[in-house]
Amino acid sequence: MVDVLNSVSAADLIYPFSEPPATGEIKLVAPGVLWIWIPLPFRLNHINVYLIEDGDGWAVLDTGIGNVQTRAIWENLVRGPLRGRKLTRLIVTHFHPDHIGLAGWLCERFGLPLLTSQTSYLGCLNISLSPGALDAAPYRDFYLRHGLDPETTALVATQGHGYLKMVDNLPPTFMRLVDGDSLKIGNKTFAVLTGDGHAPEQVMLYSPAEKLFFAADQVLAKISPNVSVWAVDPDGDPLGLYLRSLGQLKSMLPDDVLILPGHQLPFYGLYGRATQLIAHHEERCCMIEEACLAAPRSAADLIPVIFPRPLDPHQMSFAFSEVQAHVNYMLRSNRLHWSEAAGGIQRVSATG
Numbered sequence: 001m002v003d004v005l006n007s008v009s010a011a012d013l014i015y016p017f018s019e020p021p022a023t024g025e026i027k028l029v030a031p032g033v034l035w036i037w038i039p040l041p042f043r044l045n046h047i048n049v050y051l052i053e054d055g056d057g058w059a060v061l062d063t064g065i066g067n068v069q070t071r072a073i074w075e076n077l078v079r080g081p082l083r084g085r086k087l088t089r090l091i092v093t094h095f096h097p098d099h100i101g102l103a104g105w106l107c108e109r110f111g112l113p114l115l116t117s118q119t120s121y122l123g124c125l126n127i128s129l130s131p132g133a134l135d136a137a138p139y140r141d142f143y144l145r146h147g148l149d150p151e152t153t154a155l156v157a158t159q160g161h162g163y164l165k166m167v168d169n170l171p172p173t174f175m176r177l178v179d180g181d182s183l184k185i186g187n188k189t190f191a192v193l194t195g196d197g198h199a200p201e202q203v204m205l206y207s208p209a210e211k212l213f214f215a216a217d218q219v220l221a222k223i224s225p226n227v228s229v230w231a232v233d234p235d236g237d238p239l240g241l242y243l244r245s246l247g248q249l250k251s252m253l254p255d256d257v258l259i260l261p262g263h264q265l266p267f268y269g270l271y272g273r274a275t276q277l278i279a280h281h282e283e284r285c286c287m288i289e290e291a292c293l294a295a296p297r298s299a300a301d302l303i304p305v306i307f308p309r310p311l312d313p314h315q316m317s318f319a320f321s322e323v324q325a326h327v328n329y330m331l332r333s334n335r336l337h338w339s340e341a342a343g344g345i346q347r348v349s350a351t352g
């Protein structure tokens with residue numbers, strides 16, 4: 001899931017389509033590729049789903065969340081704009097509810113195999129099997145000792161239940177997609193790429209011949225995807241992994257691919273956009289560094305440095321995890337170091 005907290009200005013991108021398809025309609029974005037816009041009940045109010053021509057049917061890329069409204073959209077699409085042409089398989093890019101939520105229903109309703117990364121499948125399954133697992137002392141303590149208030153801590157610790165409200169039970173089997181695989185869909189051949197940072201082992205598809213890049217949430221036109229530390233991997237470095245992935249995309253893909261992202265409009269300008277996103281995170285690191293030169297700070301102390309406006313508890317939880325990602329990244333590169341832990345709160349200082 002991404003949130004609109006992280007708006008990052010996007011200069012010099014080219015948008016070949018000025019607006020998305022209306023809900024329930026399809027738009028041809030490349031030969032044999034259809035674009036569908038599915039509403040979401042969040043501030044980021046939609047997800048892009050794509051259909052890739054697959055013989056006499058369509059392979060589906062991502063699903064929308066699992067609710068009655070999204071099911072109705074799919075039923076109407078198949079009966080209406082797709083004129084009864086069948087769906088052939090479902091590819092899911094990552095385990096966030098807007099991308100995987102309806103996978104169980106779609107696979108069962110239309111008899112589709114599910115293709116996704118192992119981590120996406122297991123990540124979703126893990127929450128489904130044990131939605132309350134995060135509500136345990138080691139995880140609550142992680143948030144509290146980094147200065148997060150008890151109300152937001154409780155929200156983060158119980159979010160597995162909210163996830164399940166948006167996600168159907170997964171099909172019992174899946175086909176694993178692995179970075180470096182080649183995936184043939186109809187007459188197109190895609191390289192399977194995976195990238196971390198926003199979600200572990202997020203799947204992206206690249207067709208060199210068609211110059212198409214299905215980027216999922218890794219590269220979006222106007223926002224930076226959330227990059228979050230989670231309590232089960234408290235010293236993890238999702239920001240470092242995200243920056244590594246952006247660097248790989250810049251070096252592996254040509255600049256003139258059409259980027260078909262998980263949200264907002266498709267665009268050209270991969271190299272420029274990846275460069276902007278890298279610069280955006282470096283700017284945030286510099287803001288944190290400056291604040292920590294003045295005094296030791298906890299991750300929670302740093303939230304208003306990066307997000308100066310008032311935040312509701314939901315936004316606060318995103319903001320905390322995002323700030324923690326920058327802190328962990330900077331700890332690894334020795335730009336920050338642990339300072340005193342006073343009153344049970346851990347703080348970092350700038351190395352200077």
Ligand SMILES: [Zn+2]
Nearest residue numbers: 001002217262
């Ligand atoms: Zn998303």
Ligand SMILES: [Zn+2]
Nearest residue numbers: 001002096217
């Ligand atoms: Zn996402």
